[in-house]
Amino acid sequence: MVALLQVLxxxxxKFYDDEQMxxxxxxxxxxxxxxxxxxxxxxxxxxxxxxxxxxxADSSTAPKEDAKLKRxxxxxxxxxxxxxxxxxxxxxxxxxxxxxxxxxxxxNSLSKLNEFSIDQVYLNKIPNDSKSDIKDAIGYHIxxxxxxxxxxxxxxxxxxxxxxxxxxxxxISNKFVVMGQIIQDLKKNxxxxxxxxxxxxxTTIGSSQFxxxxxxxxxxxxxxxxxxxxxxxxxxxxxxxIPQDSLIAIKSDIISKVPRLLTQVIxxxxxxxxxxxMEEQLxxxxxxFTKVFCEHNNLTKDSPIFLITLSGLISFQYxxxxxxxxxxxxxxxxxxxxxxxxxxxxxxxxxxxxxxxCPVLKEETTEENPPYSLVCHHIISxxxxxxxSKNGTITFKCPYCPVNSARAKTNxxxxxxx
Amino acid sequence: MKSLINEPxxxxxxxxxxxxxxxxxxxxxxxxxxxxxxxxRETQQIQENFKKLNDSFESNSLKGDQDALQELNSIxxxxxxxxxxxxxxxxxxxxxxxxxxxxxxxxxxxEQLTLKEDRDGLINWYQQxxxxxxxxxxxxxxxxxxxxxxxxxxxxxxxxxxxxxxxxQHLEKLLDYDVLLTANKIANSLVEFHDLSPLLTWINExxxxxxxNRCTLEFxxxxxxxxxxxxxxxxxxxxxxxxxxxxxxxxxxxxDLKLAAGLLMFIQCFGTSVFTNEDNNLKKKSxxxxxxxxxHKKMLNENPNVALINENGMxxxxxxxxxxxxxxxxxxxxxxxxxxxxxxxxxxxxxxxTNDPLLIYLSLGISTLKTKACLHENNNSISTNQDxxxxxxxxxxxxxxxxxxxxxxxxxxxxxxAHHTESKLFENPIMLPNGNIYxxxxxxxxxxxxxxxxxxxxxxxxxxxxxDKRIYPADEFITMYPT
Ligand SMILES: [Zn+2]
Ligand SMILES: [Zn+2]
Numbered sequence: 001m002v003a004l005l006q007v008l009x010x011x012x013x014k015f016y017d018d019e020q021m022x023x024x025x026x027x028x029x030x031x032x033x034x035x036x037x038x039x040x041x042x043x044x045x046x047x048x049x050x051x052x053x054x055x056x057a058d059s060s061t062a063p064k065e066d067a068k069l070k071r072x073x074x075x076x077x078x079x080x081x082x083x084x085x086x087x088x089x090x091x092x093x094x095x096x097x098x099x100x101x102x103x104x105x106x107x108n109s110l111s112k113l114n115e116f117s118i119d120q121v122y123l124n125k126i127p128n129d130s131k132s133d134i135k136d137a138i139g140y141h142i143x144x145x146x147x148x149x150x151x152x153x154x155x156x157x158x159x160x161x162x163x164x165x166x167x168x169x170x171x172i173s174n175k176f177v178v179m180g181q182i183i184q185d186l187k188k189n190x191x192x193x194x195x196x197x198x199x200x201x202x203t204t205i206g207s208s209q210f211x212x213x214x215x216x217x218x219x220x221x222x223x224x225x226x227x228x229x230x231x232x233x234x235x236x237x238x239x240x241x242i243p244q245d246s247l248i249a250i251k252s253d254i255i256s257k258v259p260r261l262l263t264q265v266i267x268x269x270x271x272x273x274x275x276x277x278m279e280e281q282l283x284x285x286x287x288x289f290t291k292v293f294c295e296h297n298n299l300t301k302d303s304p305i306f307l308i309t310l311s312g313l314i315s316f317q318y319x320x321x322x323x324x325x326x327x328x329x330x331x332x333x334x335x336x337x338x339x340x341x342x343x344x345x346x347x348x349x350x351x352x353x354x355x356x357x358c359p360v361l362k363e364e365t366t367e368e369n370p371p372y373s374l375v376c377h378h379i380i381s382x383x384x385x386x387x388x389s390k391n392g393t394i395t396f397k398c399p400y401c402p403v404n405s406a407r408a409k410t411n412x413x414x415x416x417x418x
Numbered sequence: 419m420k421s422l423i424n425e426p427x428x429x430x431x432x433x434x435x436x437x438x439x440x441x442x443x444x445x446x447x448x449x450x451x452x453x454x455x456x457x458x459r460e461t462q463q464i465q466e467n468f469k470k471l472n473d474s475f476e477s478n479s480l481k482g483d484q485d486a487l488q489e490l491n492s493i494x495x496x497x498x499x500x501x502x503x504x505x506x507x508x509x510x511x512x513x514x515x516x517x518x519x520x521x522x523x524x525x526x527x528x529e530q531l532t533l534k535e536d537r538d539g540l541i542n543w544y545q546q547x548x549x550x551x552x553x554x555x556x557x558x559x560x561x562x563x564x565x566x567x568x569x570x571x572x573x574x575x576x577x578x579x580x581x582x583x584x585x586x587q588h589l590e591k592l593l594d595y596d597v598l599l600t601a602n603k604i605a606n607s608l609v610e611f612h613d614l615s616p617l618l619t620w621i622n623e624x625x626x627x628x629x630x631n632r633c634t635l636e637f638x639x640x641x642x643x644x645x646x647x648x649x650x651x652x653x654x655x656x657x658x659x660x661x662x663x664x665x666x667x668x669x670x671x672x673x674d675l676k677l678a679a680g681l682l683m684f685i686q687c688f689g690t691s692v693f694t695n696e697d698n699n700l701k702k703k704s705x706x707x708x709x710x711x712x713x714h715k716k717m718l719n720e721n722p723n724v725a726l727i728n729e730n731g732m733x734x735x736x737x738x739x740x741x742x743x744x745x746x747x748x749x750x751x752x753x754x755x756x757x758x759x760x761x762x763x764x765x766x767x768x769x770x771x772t773n774d775p776l777l778i779y780l781s782l783g784i785s786t787l788k789t790k791a792c793l794h795e796n797n798n799s800i801s802t803n804q805d806x807x808x809x810x811x812x813x814x815x816x817x818x819x820x821x822x823x824x825x826x827x828x829x830x831x832x833x834x835x836a837h838h839t840e841s842k843l844f845e846n847p848i849m850l851p852n853g854n855i856y857x858x859x860x861x862x863x864x865x866x867x868x869x870x871x872x873x874x875x876x877x878x879x880x881x882x883x884x885x886d887k888r889i890y891p892a893d894e895f896i897t898m899y900p901t
Binding site for chain 2: 005040091096113114121131312313341345351355364400413
């Protein structure tokens with residue numbers, strides 16, 4: 001299967017004249033026109049001079065002068081027409097070339113992308129009256145991810161802005177205002193608010209997270225000082241600035257990162273890619289802070305709308321494949337309320353609820369069909385239990401082991417994830 | 419390339435987003451066609467000018483040369499103007515190519531992250547992807563903010579929250595919001611302001627496409643224009659409109675033209691109220707009698723002579739008096755149908771999906787995540803110890819499932835469940851005497867935390883069931899074997 005991204009890239013590069021892809025081919029039309037204009041202006045000046053000289057010339061002018069004038073004149077005419085022809089030819093050629101490029105782009109790349117339309121899998125529509133729920137979900141998402149990018153700071157201004165521009169309710173935006181403000185400060189190189197927040201909110205429960213965060217902040221600060229360049233200040237901070245709790249909690253991190261950098265600083269060496277390092281560290285701090293903040297305030301770190309969208313994207317190819325099969329084989333979903341295929345999701349999307357599949361009937365247990373524990377502590381669904389025990393009339397052998405059970409001796413169970 | 423979070427391969431990503439490459443392609447096509455027209459015109463013009471120029475030179479006289487100089491002057495001026503116009507076209511081309519470049523780079527980033535096996539970075543990338551979808555949704559659905567006529571494009575951009583969001587996230591090059599905003603503007607002008615001019619402008623600019631697809635949008639628009647003129651009582655203009663714009667479509671839209679003519683008739687005679695009030699007097703008379711009454715002629719039943727109708731300003735009536743059909747013509751709903759028709763054509767021209775992409779992803783995602791355990795309350799028994807209750811509620815048995823979350827619970831009810839063939843359970847499953855099965859390790863850790871924060875009085879080797887708050891000794895654990 002051809003790598004479409006490569007094809008796209010290569011077709012795209014053909015629209016440009018240069019390697020860096022900054023000058024589009026069509027620019028040439030403009031350049032040629034400009035050159036043409038300049039030429040014309042030059043020739044106009046020559047012609048002007050020519051006319052003046054002709055005017056001044058009279059019968060007394062030597063024939064040699066006369067001939068020179070005549071030659072110059074024909075030269076001007078020749079150049080004018082040549083310039084014109086060149087320009088016209090180049091313009092037409094170039095514009096035709098660009099059109100050809102575009103058609104090739106369509107034939108080569110675009111047509112290959114057009115395999116399906118996403119509308120085709122939209123069979124279970126989101127009900128129309130969900131609009132306000134979606135609005136709330138988007139509001140949560142924007143509060144979670146966008147406050148750091150807003151042009152206003154200050155708690156009230158932020159909440160007002162979110163209300164006015166995005167229609168976000170204060171109840172939702174309130175959850176993330178403080179976090180957003182601290183992120184804004186981090187981006188502006190102000191680490192104090194973050195440090196302060198750590199101090200104020202440290203609890204014994206989950207303190208290792210806070211120590212990690214404090215260490216990363218300390219490291220970011222150190223990098224900033226390195227950039228500033230005052231060796232003594234920097235070295236001093238390196239040694240004295242380590243957050244107390246970090247010393248105990250994350251010794252290994254400290255050992256791996258600090259001494260090497262500190263040595264470089266003391267020796268006065270240039271740290272390479274300091275900007276890159278700083279950017280990486282800033283992102284790290286923001287991510288870690290977000291994680292700690294959300295956990296501390298009992299908020300989901302990833303917004304529901306994002307997790308659902310991601311799941312949708314992962315499942316898309318199954319839906320498309322199924323639709324093709326359905327169209328060809330004229331089969332349809334046997335159970336209207338369950339998808340006809342199994343989508344493999346990554347762990348962080350499946351750990352929300354425990355899922356138990358009855359080994360006998362191979363279906364998921366539900367409230368109506370709950371799991372039951374047998375005498376041997378193997379588990380099957382109620383429907384399977386009824387079936388195997390012939391509605392409680394006989395004892396039966398467990399599908400996993402040789403132990404016999406009677407329905408009366410079984411217990412309803414419930415899987416609870418904590 | 420190995421997938422990190424079960425995501426599809428790059429080719430699939432691109433096919434999923436073919437819109438983001440197709441739309442700029444359409445814009446490029448438009449731009450280059452306009453540019454080529456411009457170049458065609460200009461080269462033609464300059465050719466003529468040069469002919470004049472050369473003719474002047476032919477005469478080989480001083481006067482001729484002076485004329486040539488004049489001509490040359492005007493040529494230079496013309497080229498100058500041409501250059502300025504051309505520059506705009508070239509900038510537009512560059513800007514559109516820039517969009518494609520940004521999108522290619524965006525997907526390249528995904529590839530690099532997958533190569534580096536940077537899981538967190540990849541998840542971050544998908545969060546950006548989600549932002550583009552959200553921006554698109556906000557753009558399309560944000561008609562509440564002012565969209566007044568005469569709003570310049572930049573004002574529209576400023577006020578649309580979708581555009582604002584994309585810009586704040588630095589994702590504005592990944593979505594063709596200008597195309598969507600134009601659709602919004604025209605759609606809004608139809609439904610909010612009952613103004614046909616933006617639509618007519620658009621139809622004019624895209625005549626070729628509409629003709630190629632045998633679209634009747636122009637006819638429907640002119641029809642609406644005719645109706646609006648009638649509503650305002652501008653009969654002269656209505657007739658002009660009919661003759662100029664509707665008659666050309668008579669072959670395919672004969673019935674509609676009949677209706678239009680009939681409408682003119684009745685409105686002229688009775689005003690628009692005849693269709694809004696239940697005028698029982700008129701209803702009592704039979705159809706034919708009405709005609710006789712109006713025109714002192716019997717109703718014509720065969721196909722009328724259209725030319726004759728034209729000539730006489732439609733003094734003949736030739737169809738049944740069916741107030742429901744005429745009422746329909748006057749209803750406000752026609753504006754909504756016209757808007758929907760327009761959007762259908764507009765979207766299909768650019769290859770934009772009819773449904774909001776965000777909703778499609780949500781529908782798929784909810785079903786993929788919805789388990790049989792979703793949307794059920796997990797009974798956390800209330801205890802007298804308020805602190806304990808809130809701790810358990812917030813930290814122990816809190817449901818973080820997105821499908822179960824407030825915003826999505828209701829809409830998820832009607833969507834299908836996911837299909838599972840494999841169990842997904844925690845480790846070390848043990849059963850308590852009350853039938854609840856937990857991860858024994860987590861239960862023990864919970865006991866430690868409860869003791870540490872003094873939320874519950876537990877002895878050594880005792881644990882608390884978070885649901886019913888009862889205390890059980892750890893040696894009453896029964897190991898379970900669910901798989
Ligand atoms: Zn067994
Ligand atoms: Zn759920």
